[in-house]
Amino acid sequence: MILIDDLNIWFILFVIWGFPLGFYRSSFRKKVYQTDSWMINIKPLFVKELIGLFGNLFPDDKNYIKVRNFYRFYLLIYLILFIFYMFFGKN
Numbered sequence: 001m002i003l004i005d006d007l008n009i010w011f012i013l014f015v016i017w018g019f020p021l022g023f024y025r026s027s028f029r030k031k032v033y034q035t036d037s038w039m040i041n042i043k044p045l046f047v048k049e050l051i052g053l054f055g056n057l058f059p060d061d062k063n064y065i066k067v068r069n070f071y072r073f074y075l076l077i078y079l080i081l082f083i084f085y086m087f088f089g090k091n
Contacts, residue, residue, distance in 0.1 A: 010089045013081060021074070028071040031064045032057060 022041070029040045032052035051057060053072065058064045 010085050014085075017078065017081060021078075024071055024074055028052070028067050031061075031067050 026038075026041050029045075029049060030036060032049050033040055033045065048057070052064075052068065053075075056065075056068075
């Protein structure tokens with residue numbers, strides 16, 4: 001018999017929401033660094049990525065703006081989950 005307590009529910013929520021993170025982050029980084037190489041996923045190039053996330057590197061590129069806004073939304077949901085965990089998830 002599997003018992004699901006509050007901690008397990010939060011863990012399951014974070015894991016399920018985290019599955020597509022690699023794909024979305026890869027798409028965003030490929031737009032920011034303007035490459036199609038898979039190597040961008042393992043390089044620690046964070047400065048331009050943060051500028052691209054909080055700023056607007058390519059204001060005329062509609063696809064970049066679409067990917068950036070979706071990635072922002074995705075990370076916002078992560079932040080909301082974390083805040084809810086901090087307030088309601090601890091025993």
